[in-house]
Amino acid sequence: MSKTIEARTYEEALAWLRDNGFDVTDAPGTNGRVFLRKYNVSAAIQRTPEDGVKIFAYPGYLIGSEISKLVNRGYQQFLKTSKTEVPATADHLKALHSFAEELKVALGLPSLYNESLGTVSESYQYDRIVDRDKPAVDRPKRPWEVAGQESAAAAKKGRA
Numbered sequence: 243m244s245k246t247i248e249a250r251t252y253e254e255a256l257a258w259l260r261d262n263g264f265d266v267t268d269a270p271g272t273n274g275r276v277f278l279r280k281y282n283v284s285a286a287i288q289r290t291p292e293d294g295v296k297i298f299a300y301p302g303y304l305i306g307s308e309i310s311k312l313v314n315r316g317y318q319q320f321l322k323t324s325k326t327e328v329p330a331t332a333d334h335l336k337a338l339h340s341f342a343e344e345l346k347v348a349l350g351l352p353s354l355y356n357e358s359l360g361t362v363s364e365s366y367q368y369d370r371i372v373d374r375d376k377p378a379v380d381r382p383k384r385p386w387e388v389a390g391q392e393s394a395a396a397a398k399k400g401r402a
Contacts, residue, residue, distance in 0.1 A: 264278045269286060303338055305323050
């Protein structure tokens with residue numbers, strides 16, 4: 243059974259956010275973009291050309307004055323900024339989850355089942371292999387990759 247979700251206009255979304263305890267601050271030097279804050283979590287939204295609203299900066303827990311990204315390493319979730327990385331506590335995750343759910347209601351976005359179960363990370367890195375998160379061309383060659391190339395070269399010389 244599906245429910246229809248009515249998307250809100252930019253002004254309707256801002257009114258809902260203000261009425262429900264969000265701190266709304268205009269982004270400096272821009273028109274139609276605001277920063278939101280509640281539960282020490284922040285995000286940014288902006289007006290679309292059709293007077294709709296879209297998320298500009300996804301919700302993240304504030305560390306200092308910077309919005310962190312939630313990174314899942316399989317064994318632990320971390321809050322990562324450009325300067326630091328700290329383990330995420332249950333309180334951090336509850337605040338992020340509450341903020342994200344309220345933001346969806348404010349913007350008229352659907353609440354998806356898997357996201358309703360708990361906090362969703364922006365990045366998942368389940369294995370501990372060094373450099374696996376880099377593009378393949380930037381990764382150092384592994385010993386078995388180098389050995390494979392050497393044996394292939396030797397086999398090619400033997401055929402000639």
